[in-house]
Amino acid sequence: MPCRCLTDCLSEEEREMGWAIALHGGAGDIPVTLAEERRAPREATLGRCLSLGVAALKANQAPLDVVELVVRELENCPHFNAGKGSVLTTKGTVEMEACIMDGITKNCGAVSGVSTVVNPISLARVIMEKTPHIYLGFDGAEAFAREQGVEVAETSHFITQENVERLKQAKGANRVQIDYTQPISAVNGDSQIGTVGCVAVDGAGNLAAATSTGGLVNKMAGKGEFIIRATVARDVAAVMEYKGLSLKEAATYVIDSVPKGNAGLVAVSANGEVAMPYNTTGMFRACATEDGYSEVGIWDTEVEHNFIDNSKS
Numbered sequence: 001m002p003c004r005c006l007t008d009c010l011s012e013e014e015r016e017m018g019w020a021i022a023l024h025g026g027a028g029d030i031p032v033t034l035a036e037e038r039r040a041p042r043e044a045t046l047g048r049c050l051s052l053g054v055a056a057l058k059a060n061q062a063p064l065d066v067v068e069l070v071v072r073e074l075e076n077c078p079h080f081n082a083g084k085g086s087v088l089t090t091k092g093t094v095e096m097e098a099c100i101m102d103g104i105t106k107n108c109g110a111v112s113g114v115s116t117v118v119n120p121i122s123l124a125r126v127i128m129e130k131t132p133h134i135y136l137g138f139d140g141a142e143a144f145a146r147e148q149g150v151e152v153a154e155t156s157h158f159i160t161q162e163n164v165e166r167l168k169q170a171k172g173a174n175r176v177q178i179d180y181t182q183p184i185s186a187v188n189g190d191s192q193i194g195t196v197g198c199v200a201v202d203g204a205g206n207l208a209a210a211t212s213t214g215g216l217v218n219k220m221a222g223k224g225e226f227i228i229r230a231t232v233a234r235d236v237a238a239v240m241e242y243k244g245l246s247l248k249e250a251a252t253y254v255i256d257s258v259p260k261g262n263a264g265l266v267a268v269s270a271n272g273e274v275a276m277p278y279n280t281t282g283m284f285r286a287c288a289t290e291d292g293y294s295e296v297g298i299w300d301t302e303v304e305h306n307f308i309d310n311s312k313s
Contacts, residue, residue: 002309005009011155018050018271018272018289018290018291019057019058019200019201019202019272019289019290020200020201020268020269020272020273020274020287020289020290021050021053021054021070021199021201021268021274021287021288021289022084022198022199022200022266022267022268022276022285022286023046023049023050023070023071023074023197023199023285023286023287024196024197024198024264024266024276024283024284025042025045025046025074025077025080025196025284026080026081026264026284026288027264027278027280027283027284027285028194028264028282028283029138029184029261029280029281029282030280030281030282030283030299031281032281032282032299033168034298036293038079039298041077041079042080042284042298043284043296043298045073045074045077045079045080046284046285046286047286047296048073049070049198050286050287050288050294050296052069052070052073053066053069053070053198053200054288054294056069057200057202060202062202062206062208063102063103063200063206063207063208064100064125064208065201066198066200066208067100067198067199067208067210068100068121068122068125068210070200071098071121071196071198071210072119072121072122073213074196074198074212075098075118075119075121075196076118076119078160078162080196080284081194081196081213081214082096082098082120082212082213082214083096083118083119083120083158084118084158084215085160085163086158086163086213087091087163087177087214087215087217088159088164088166088167088217088218089218089220090167090171090218090219090220092159092167093115093155094155094158095112095114095115095214095219096111096113096115096120096212096213096214097109097110097111097112097114097118097212097213097215098110098118098120098121098123098124098210098211098212098213099124099182099210100125100128100208100209100210101120101209101210102208103201103206103207103208103209103270104206104207107128107129108134109126109127109128109129109131109134109135110134110135110136111124111127111135111136111141112135112137112138112242113138113139114138114141114142114145114154115142115147116142116145116152116153116154117141117142117152118150118151118152118153118157119150119151119152120212121210121211121212122151123141123145123148123150126145126148126150126209127141127144130148131144136253138207140221159225163217166217166230167218169207170218171252175218176216176217176218176219177217177218177234178205192313194213194214194216195211195212195213196211196212196213197209197210197211198210198266200268201269201272203272204243205270205271206270228262230262231242231253232255232258232265233265234266235257236250236254236265237250239253239254240269246273247268247269247273247274247275248273248275248277251265251267251275251277252275252277255277255278255279256277256279258279259279260279261279261280261281262279262280263278263279263280264277264279264280264283264285265278265288271293272289272290274287274293281299282299282300283297283298285298300309
């Protein structure tokens with residue numbers, strides 16, 4: 001199922017200052033044999049977005065600005081299911097959603113059902129900051145975007161040939177399809193890739209999170225996603241609070257509790273810890289911390305190395 005993002009707050013006594021950032025482009029049944037022409041641009045985008053986020057944190061930009069910046073870049077990439085790369089509804093259109101959260105104020109903003117907004121994540125932030133509401137959707141959200149001067153585009157801006165073909169396959173099989181990476185005839189059917197997201201914390205322990213998605217291939221209007229039922233982010237925070245586990249321990253515990261093949265998570269804590277667990281074949285992901293650690297990956301290192309070794313033999 002699509003990845004979700006988590007922020008966690010610690011007290012001053014528990015906090016060891018240090019920035020951290022994690023981002024993702026979806027988790028699912030991503031084959032290690034993924035063709036180079038599909039893998040390389042996704043990895044390159046993850047690396048570029050990570051560099052942008054790290055530079056912004058080093059320049060002391062607020063985490064809220066950082067996560068919006070990174071998710072905007074992911075939305076602008078046609079290779080992920082958000083913004084320009086959004087998969088198509090049963091009508092051949094896009095229906096995008098996004099949300100953004102500020103750990104300092106506990107404010108949040110969300111939008112769904114938009115089809116012309118170039119960067120739904122930025123509209124979500126405008127909703128958070130310029131309305132008394134948390135959420136706007138469909139025609140009301142579209143009208144508000146235009147009132148606020150949020151960038152919009154013709155629907156053709158969002159239509160990629162890859163997603164046109166994906167919709168044809170889904171219609172031919174008469175199914176709603178989550179994965180846009182593999183052919184619909186893939187073994188085990190609906191593998192799961194569906195969102196992009198970013199979480200960040202600055203050196204003062206201030207956190208923010210943002211996520212954006214195009215949803216499901218061949219979906220009808222307003223269809224939601226299974227993972228919201230699992231409340232994985234809340235569960236991670238609760239496990240940390242009540243069991244006293246570290247972020248990595250808690251995140252792994254919660255993801256392991258979700259049915260295998262259904263979830264991935266990127267998370268940061270106020271002390272600069274980062275976690276990116278998943279129980280799927282792979283997850284498009286990247287992270288960095290102030291102490292110099294960084295990672296860009298798709299699969300477990302061991303799985304990828306085994307594939308490379310077998311390919312050479």
